[in-house]
Every structure is written in structure tokens, then in C-alpha cells.
Amino acid sequence: MNKLRWGLIGGGEGSQIGGIHRIAAGLDNAFTLVAGALDIDPARGRAYAVNLGVTPERAYGDWREMLAAERKRDDRLDLVTVATPNASHYEITKAFLTAGFNVLCEKPLTVAVEESEDLVRTARDCGGICAVNYGYSGSALVRQARAMVKRGDLGRIRVVVAEFAHGHHADAADADNPRVRWRYDPKLAGVSSVLGDAGIHALHMACFVTGQQVERVSADFASTVAGRELEDDALLAFRMSGGAVGRLWTSAVALGRMHGLTIQVFGETGALRWQQERPNQLLWTPLSGRVETIERGEARLLPEARRASRTTIGHSEGFLVAFGNIYADLAEVVRAANERRAPDPLALSYPTAEDGLRGVAGVWAAARSAREQGAWVDAVPALLRAT
């Protein structure tokens, strides 16, 4: 198996997300980093890329330089990852898609709904992959949950409850901490803070596991720390395309909670519960039965979960492996395209531009509902409604 050629934009020295992407992309030896524009400081970015093994000619000072050079090469990049600040996702992703590259963009796909709609259209027109990195959805047991719902184990879904609550912005003394402050400034963060940053993962998870989409939402936003213009705690009620009732709580002031991404799905004939901090166990309760613990690695695991698992039962696999599974899916789809064959259908699990668009639309709808005192707001983006 040839390694695929991978380019990275953003994720420079000292950034956490860059390191995670490099580990995840390389986890199965699928991708090798051959080009990058890693830093807002061109010299630093070039030096760091070289340090990571990129040849000097493909260590770029910025993404425009990278695009101009890479589009002309014969040894074309198989995938470009965009891990820059949110506000630049749209422009960069659009440019690379238009030039015919496959792109994996960090979440949120864009800041504004219209931008995401445009990316969906662009991806459709250009025929390339446009994926969005909701990394937790790569977890083996999240895929098990989704497959069980799809297979009908839970019957019709009645209620889905999602949470993503942490306490990392609970210290009021952080008011001037630049790593925190921008997140509550509408000029930099847009219409939402904690929902757009953390809760959006829970929102995607609710959709990913149920196979349904958010249609309407009623929300309450609260800013609980003095001086914050955007919400640091939010509650959403929603309704989904398949009739499921949704509940979502997200918070950045939930002291004592580390990440706390949790999903519970209650159906007519069974229920599932998964917590991101214990990713190797999935609780399953059949109607009239007991709570059972499904273990990652168990013999009965469904194929969707088995292929997302690398070690035997009892070992723990965490976030890096989940992330790596998104890359593994993309590798299969890229290889299949390169080889002009159909991809493994199970590889089509990665979140797409449509998923990215729906997430951004959901956040905007919630923000509007919160401004309108909890009024129910349509959350389906116009582009996808038309479809």
C-alpha cells in the first residue's frame, strides 16, 4: 500500500490540534505529510514543516503560496487538512476544493451558514471530498451505536439526549486570558460561543447516531460570567427528521466536568448510552431487559465498529484512535477514487460538508431562538431544504 500524500494548513509548532492531526493521519501509516503551510508566521511555518520531514520546496509560508505551487504538481496531494482559526475555514477550503483537492476541514465548517452552503455547493460541483472533523464520531462504539440504531435494535427513536459540558472557562479571573476572551467576543466567535465550540459536537453526535437531522430548535442561552457577550451555557430542545425529540445541554462553566460529551438514545425497544470519557463501553438496555455493557472488542461487535477498532477487548482506545478513524475512512475513499473502484461502504461514515452545514445552521437557529425568547426556529439550511 502506497502512503497517501497529505498536506496540512495550520497546526504549527505549539498548537495541540496540529499534533493530533499528525498522529491521527499517520496512525495506520495511511498518510504521509509532504506539504504544509503551518503557521501564520511564514518563516516559523516553513522551519517547522522541514523539521517534521517536509522537503523545503513544499514547506510553504502561507496557504496561497501552497495552493499555487501544489496545484501545478504531478504528485498531487491526496488530502489537505485545514486546521486554521475558524474565520479562515471558508476561504481556504473553498480555494482548495475549487482547485480539485480533497479537504478535511476542522469544525465548525464555517462561521456563517451561507458560507457552509457555498462549500456544499462547491464540493458538489468540483467532485472532491469535503469532510468536517467531528472527531468523536470516529469512536468505535459511537459507530456501533449508529449501526444498532440503523439495524433497528432500538425501534423508532423517541428521545435523544446529548451533553457536552466542561468547566474550563469557569474561572472569572480568565476575563483577560487571550485564550478564553476571544471565545466570548461576537466579533471573533460569531453568534455563539460554547454551543458553536463544544455543543456542536453533541449536536452532530445526536444526528450521527440516530441517522436523523435537526429540524426545529428552541434554545436558552446564558452568560453566567460577568463581561461575556456570548453564552457560556446553553440548553436546546429540538425535533428531528425522524420524529425524535432532542435535548441538549452544553456548558463551559461546569466545574468538575472535564469534557463530558455524552449521548443517550431512547427508542421503542431499547436504549443506548455512551460517554466520551469512557469510550470503550457502550451501555445497551433492551426493553424489559437489563443494562448490558457492550465492550469495544467484544465478539458480537458490528462490522462498523470492528473496523474502527485496533486492539482486543479490555484495552482502552481513546481520542487519537477516533480521530484516526476519520482519516482511515478518507484514505479508503481517496484510494478507491485513485483506483477507480467503489469504496468500502463502511468508509462513508466520515462527516461531510452537509454535516458541517447542518451543524452551523443548528447553532445559528439556536442563537436566533435564544434571542427570540425560546421561540421554535427552523434549523434546516435552505440549500438542504430545497433538496
Next chain:
Amino acid sequence: MNKLRWGLIGGGEGSQIGGIHRIAAGLDNAFTLVAGALDIDPARGRAYAVNLGVTPERAYGDWREMLAAERKRDDRLDLVTVATPNASHYEITKAFLTAGFNVLCEKPLTVAVEESEDLVRTARDCGGICAVNYGYSGSALVRQARAMVKRGDLGRIRVVVAEFAHGHHADAADADNPRVRWRYDPKLAGVSSVLGDAGIHALHMACFVTGQQVERVSADFASTVAGRELEDDALLAFRMSGGAVGRLWTSAVALGRMHGLTIQVFGETGALRWQQERPNQLLWTPLSGRVETIERGEARLLPEARRASRTTIGHSEGFLVAFGNIYADLAEVVRAANERRAPDPLALSYPTAEDGLRGVAGVWAAARSAREQGAWVDAVPALLRAT
């Protein structure tokens, strides 16, 4: 210590709640059952009362007979517990209060807000105790939590999150089960099902622990099983008198959840988390600190919790002890009144008629909000607003 004289209305043979009240009332040998009207069938009720050790002359056929006879006696009942179906709480409680008895009424205090208001007024006028049995609030560590909030350990409270989700009404085949059906019939259950029955405990817990009251509420009700007219799943956003932001989820279709009453309180300088199914542990996270486990029985326990605890650290104390603590509080207050002294101030922790009224008002406000598409509704009962 003389045992106090106790009368019970409802809780006949085969009822679970009657057995629990008898255990709880007798836990510290405080109350002895001397009179009762235990069953809707007079003969059965009399026979069962005698079987429980009540003398035949005080084993009554119904509560009116009991009231008529007991009000004339010199060896007056120290406390009357009302454990009849919800719709009769108002009339019975009012009658006994008016006759000068102390009453502990099962929750919900009444079906309608105006009835609860009338009971609050009646209790004030008559000078007797009118308590409401939110039994979980008697748990030692719930009282520890309340005392820590009151002492200021958490600083200003930002967010409180309460849950009471179970799955015992998840089976659609129960449509004709008489133990389930009435709960979803507005004629029998009033404006709310799962919120009025289960969620009301979570609502009280949020108030009890924070020391704040619910002021406004926005709610979403859902009936997820065909044929149900009332909600079996509800989500509430609310605002409290001290500025806390509230979130509450309650469900009767949450398969895999047994009771799941949970409370999380997030303040400026610390946070607490308690689960009714693990009542002997309370999680405490100071700002910038780690999650610590407070154990019931530990040396540092506050007096409010210590007096609600009967065994040393490491033993488990459960629901019956929590319930017993409500009775223990009432015993102290009754004794103090009998002895014309001030009661132990810590005994004033039991839920009062005002708490009962607030719970009913909260449920009604939520039901109205749900009907009005999530509009924010005032939840403060008129009587207490006027105060």
C-alpha cells in the same frame, strides 16, 4: 423520650408508600402509629390498621370518621400523614389543618395551584405544621450540599442542572395497564404527567440545594408513546431568584435509567454533584482543584448532614433513611412545640407547604410554557409574590 402519636391516611395493604412511611416514621422510634384510615374500603382499612397494632377504636373506615373522632380526643395525634391519591390531598389536608393537626402531605401538595395557595394560607392561620414529602431532600448529602451552598463554598450559583429520568413507562404495551394509563389522562393526572410526578422532585431539589426559587420557566413537553395525552418527557430552562440559571430534564421513557434523580450545582468558586442512586457520595470540585468525593460519615461533614446520618462512613444509607429524616425533623419540631421551646434550627429543613405550592406552581407554569411553544412563563405563585 415519649413516642409521638401518629396517624396515617391512605397507605393501606399492598401500597408501597404506606410501608415506607411506616418504616420512616418509626426509624428513630419517634412516632408510633395510633390511628389510621388506611384504605378506600372501610372494612379492609380497619382490619389492616388493627393488624398494624392500632387499637380498634382508632382504626377508622375513612378520613372523615377519623377526623371527627380524633379532634375530640385528649391524647391528640402529634402528626397526620396524608398518603392518598393526589386529587384528595387538598381536602384532607385542609380539614386536618383546620382542626389544628400537624400534617405531612405526600407530594404533589395539591393538583391545582389555587388549592396549594389555600393550604399555605390555612397553615399560616391555624399555626400547625404543613409539610410536604419531598423525601429525597432528607438525604444526608443533599443537606450537606445545601449547607455548603449556604456557607458560600460555591460562591454565587451560576447554573443548576437537575434530572429525574426513568424508563418505567417505556413499554408501549402498557397502554392499558391501569397503573400506567391514569398517569397520562388529564382528567386524572391534571396538567402534567412525568414533570408533576417525577420531575417535581428534581425541581424541588434545585431549589432546596441552592436556596433559591424558580421565577420563570420555558418548557418543552413531549408525548413519545402513541395515545398519551400528557407528556412523558420534558425539558425546562428556568431562572431562579438568586440569579441561577436552571436546566431540568425529566423522562418516563428513558430505558436503562432506574430513577436517576441527579443534581449538579455550578458556582463561581466550586461545584457539587449528587446522584440519588449513589446517595452516600457527593462530588465536590473547588475552582482550580480536583474532583473530591465527600463521603457520608466523613469527619468533616457539616452539622446539617451529620444529624441526618445514622451509621459510620462506608456504610450505605438509602431512601428509607432520607425519608426518616423528614420524620425526624418533624418529630423535633412537634416536640419543641409540645414542650414550648424553640426547635433545633437544623430541624427546619423539612419541605413546607410553601415548597409544595412552589412545586405545583412550577409544574403549571411549565405546562403553560409548553402549550405556548416555549414562551417564558412566570412561575412564582401569586400568594408568594405578594409577600
Next chain:
Amino acid sequence: MNKLRWGLIGGGEGSQIGGIHRIAAGLDNAFTLVAGALDIDPARGRAYAVNLGVTPERAYGDWREMLAAERKRDDRLDLVTVATPNASHYEITKAFLTAGFNVLCEKPLTVAVEESEDLVRTARDCGGICAVNYGYSGSALVRQARAMVKRGDLGRIRVVVAEFAHGHHADAADADNPRVRWRYDPKLAGVSSVLGDAGIHALHMACFVTGQQVERVSADFASTVAGRELEDDALLAFRMSGGAVGRLWTSAVALGRMHGLTIQVFGETGALRWQQERPNQLLWTPLSGRVETIERGEARLLPEARRASRTTIGHSEGFLVAFGNIYADLAEVVRAANERRAPDPLALSYPTAEDGLRGVAGVWAAARSAREQGAWVDAVPALLRAT
């Protein structure tokens, strides 16, 4: 149902165990305290008994006075509980048994093996009940576990692992604390400290759940705090009468552990795990199946567990209820004898003098093995070997 007449020896004011016995005996209204010799100080004991509602003539200064007076009465005590310091168990229990009373003795039954053998013989000769208070064995789900083993759900038992580890003697500064010091003084505590005090519960639990008896034991005792003559940490390997292999760890220096009584039973076709600190859940793993959580109160609970349960699923029941179940068993057996009928066979679950003897013999055998460098020692008491 008439209440049974109950007498208590020991358990005076300020003692924890006395309060627990009073709550447990009264839990189902089965026993009423009518006589007592509660304190080593006769005047204090009499006063406290009267305070608890005992008539002055039956509030005794010591157990000899109580025995002399009570044996002559027509309204004979139905049960006498012995909750005095360990060294006096033998003499008091023997005297009351001999006089024809039923006795519930705190664990350990006696300090020496021969004394326990004598009590077994005495109980057989006199025909009265001699029960030993291994209180945890009254827990509903412990009885579920025992019933599942008995029914064959686990097949032949291969391994049983029991633990009782706490950290309450971990502070070396307690060397002069009189509540701790005597426990490590062979003159006062006998041949063993933590095994005889705490581990003996785990040893009984291993026998109770498997239905097997300890036959041989190899032990390691360690005194980890300077100045202690007896062990504060012990490890036992053992073999049981039905072929099960046993492992037991007990400690008093296990900081961070509160009680930690735990039992795991591994059979050919399934396994069980129960922790005293989460008594309302029992983990069950069928061969080739998943770990399932059996909840106290679930519909499928076996009759042995159902009758030991007082509230519905999702409520927590703790130590006091477990303890109360021992008293409930005794009440049924005493009533059946009074009424000259056979008792409910399920009531015969309470630990007997034989169980008390086996526990003491197990501790002595382990102590001998530890002195003999881990040599395997026969743990079956001579009296029961002969049988």
C-alpha cells in the same frame, strides 16, 4: 401481628451499634424493645433504657440481673441481642441460651474456637435460636447472588474473591487512640485484628454466597504500622468444600477505601460481582455474554431477594435494611415457633452459630498459617468435622 418482645444487652448511649440494632429490629415493626442491660455503668444503662421506652422494672443494671429477672417472667423475651465487647459474647450468649432464650450475637461469635463450639453445642441442646450478626448478608442482592449460585446459574464455582479493605487505621498518630489501640493488642483482641474484625465478614460472605465452607487456608499477615502486634493487612488463599478456590484481602490501612466489602464469584457458566458500597446493583456475566446489571427491585428478582427488599427499583436500600432483614428472618422463625408451625424456608437465611463458629475457626486457622509462614492449615472446626 403482635410485636415480638426484644431485649438488648450492650449498645448503650453513644454506641453506634446499639442504635443500628434498634433501627433494624424495629424496621418492620417486628420487635419492640421491652428489656435491656445497655451499659457497663448500671445507672447509665437503666436510665438510657427507660429513655428508650423500657419500663423501669425491665431496665437492668447488668446482664446477670436481666437474666435472673427475665427467666421468671411469663411475658418472655422472644429474642435477646448481645452487642457487648467481643470477650463477653461467650458467657452472656451461653447463659441466655441455657435459660431457653433465643439469641442474636454480634460477630465474632466468640474470641476462641472452643467457646464457639460450646455455643453450637449449647444451642443444639437447648433448642433455641443462636444467630450471629453478619449483617451484610441480609442485603437483598447478596441473597440474590446466593440464590443464583444455588439454582446453578454459575455452574460449578471455580474461584471466589472477597475483600474488606478500609483505611480507618492508617494514621500512625492513632497509636494512642484508645478506639484503635486495643484492636492491635493480643490481650484484648485475640489472635487477629483486621481479619477477625473486618475480613471475617468477607470470609462469611464467600461461604454464604457459594454455599460452601472454608476447608484449608494459607495466610500472610502484616503489621504495617510501627508498634502494632497484630495484623493490619492480611491475604488469604483458601479451598472450599465444593472445590472453589478462594482469595481474600483485608486491610485497615487501605487509605481511600471506606468499607470496600466486595465479593466476586466466578463459575463455569457465569460470574457475579457485588460491592457493599453500591448494594443495589449486582453485576452478572453469563459465559459468552455481556456484563449485565441486576437491579434490586427488578421484575426478575428471585424470591430470596424480593422478600429482602422494601422499595421499588431505583431507590437505594442500604445497611440498615440489610441488618433489618436478619431481624425479619428471626421474627418469622420465632413467630413460627410460637405458633407451632414451620417457618417460611426463606427465613432460614440468617447466619447461625455454626456460621459463627466457622468464622472464628477460619480466623484462627489463618493466624496459625501466618505464624507458620503460609503453611496450609485445616480450617474446619473439630465439632463440625465430626458431623
Next chain:
Amino acid sequence: MNKLRWGLIGGGEGSQIGGIHRIAAGLDNAFTLVAGALDIDPARGRAYAVNLGVTPERAYGDWREMLAAERKRDDRLDLVTVATPNASHYEITKAFLTAGFNVLCEKPLTVAVEESEDLVRTARDCGGICAVNYGYSGSALVRQARAMVKRGDLGRIRVVVAEFAHGHHADAADADNPRVRWRYDPKLAGVSSVLGDAGIHALHMACFVTGQQVERVSADFASTVAGRELEDDALLAFRMSGGAVGRLWTSAVALGRMHGLTIQVFGETGALRWQQERPNQLLWTPLSGRVETIERGEARLLPEARRASRTTIGHSEGFLVAFGNIYADLAEVVRAANERRAPDPLALSYPTAEDGLRGVAGVWAAARSAREQGAWVDAVPALLRAT
């Protein structure tokens, strides 16, 4: 940073351990696979190596061929991993060490104690690295625990309790399953089965965290499934070089346990508890304090743990990262040697040949003790005693 050149012996197609080593070695981009003898079938091994990106000339048919060719190359391998069946570890590791290579050998280092002693001597003579892959010891919070003990947070260690119990050999029907059968055949597995395979990790963990070595051991081995000649359940009492008392239970018939590697360390002034299945949390109890949860990624983490961590708090990191940390240590030590500088002292955390020897010696001593009915047996290998 240049990637280091890595060779792999064993770990061919279909082997789980090979895939894990490849992920772990590549996790930080430290090592690149340039040579391999991956399979007992030469053609399959060569083909698979080429498939993994090894050039054909370095894709060998067996380890002898590999050694002969690689020793002559200028672009020498920086590290060779030996992941072959246990019985061949000694010969291969010795050959590569002697030829001047650095070796990471899978556990157990060898089958016999004398072989391990010879490898220790060989490594000393040749000056290369000889590491042993106790992979769990690379977990960030295991290193935190070790560092806390070393810093004195726990004071003198009194007791260490280690477990590694799983149920994967509980099915008696597996008697003829070739993946299970050989493990209980002394001819293939040596003197021990579950202790040598699983328990040895717990034994190393006890040493690694306490910084002490096992000196004497008393053991009980049991074969609980008919037809097994070696133990499938073992209990060890031991004493350590710093005075700690040890307890270890290991089992292969513990149904319902997946891996269950657990370590508890109890000291004079504090205690720690870590479970491999929840690797991102470490429980810490200071004397007179509460149980606190140390989270991987928290601000106060010690440097030893921080460098073993790749993501922020709340993300889960699992087994592959732990494994990767062993490789990261080796990469630093190899680089330092290549660059003729002193390595980061924290990189010296990887398990060495001495640790491998001690593990094998511990297993042999336990096996002898079990044969001698629990007699205490010296567990210090002669070579290290002499030192």
C-alpha cells in the same frame, strides 16, 4: 528531526501485536520501519514487509538473514523490536545485542531465569539498550503515580495491591482451541500460565510504581478448568526491597473482567489507585483527606506524566499511547546516544532487561512457592543479588 530506523521481527500479517507496535513506534513520527523479518513463513513475511513500505532488500525471510545483512549496513537500524513467540526471545535478543543493536523485546523477556540473566549480562557487555515491553507502564498516569511515590507524597509504602484478572479463558469448551491450549501446556508455556502472561504486568507495575523490587514471595496456583496443567488463577503475597507488603491476584477465568489491570499503593501519608481500563484518571487520597481524582492533562500533572500525554484534559488516551511512550523514551535515548549527549533523564522510564529479569524471576519463584505449598521463596535473581 530525522526519523529513526526501525526493524521488526515477528508481528506479521494478522498478528495483533505487530499492528500495535507499528502504530506505537510511529506515533510521534519517531521511528520508520525500514527492515523486518515478520513471519515464520519467509515468503509471507517478505511480502507483508514490502506491503508495509519496506524496500525489498530489507524484507527478510527470517531473523538470521536479517541479522547477517543488517549488521553490515552503514545505515544501521536504531532499534530492533522482537515480537516473536516467547521461546525465541532469548536467542534473537542475544544475537542482536551481541551485534551491537538496541533491542526492545516483548514480555516475558525469556522463558527461563538464566536466559534473562544472560541477556542482562550481554546488554551490559555490549552497551546497547535492552528494553522489555511492559507497555502499560507507559501510561501517563502510571508515571504520575511513580513520580508521586518517588517525591514522597505517600511516605513510606506499606502495602501494594496489584491485579490482572480477565475471563478470556473461562470457557471450558476452549480445551482444543489452539490459541488457548498451548498456554496451559508446560512444554510450550514453561512454569506458569496466567501469572507469566498477564500477572507479570501487575508484578512489574507494583515494582515500577513503588520503585521497589520483589524480594520474597508466597504463592497459591490453581487450575480451575479440567485438563489444564498450568495455573489459570494465582494469588501472591510478597515482600519488597523497601519494606512494602505485596498482594497480587491474577486470573484467566474471571468472567466479566476484560483486562482489569489495577494497582493500589497505600503509604503512610497517602494512597493511589489506578485502573488500566480507566487510564485517564488516578485516584489520590491524602491521609485525613478525601479521595481526589487526578485527571490526565490537569495543570498540576508532574513532568513525568506531562511528557507522556499528547492531548488536553478530558480527552481519553489509551493503550496505544502508553505503548507509544515506551517508543518515545527509546527514541530519545537512541538519539542522545547518536548525538553523544546525555538523554532527558525522564526518558529513562522504559523497562529494562533488569526489569525483564526480575519479572521472570518473580514468576519462577511464585511457581516454586506454589509447588512447595506456599513456602516463602527468594525472588531476587542471583545476578542482581550479587550486585
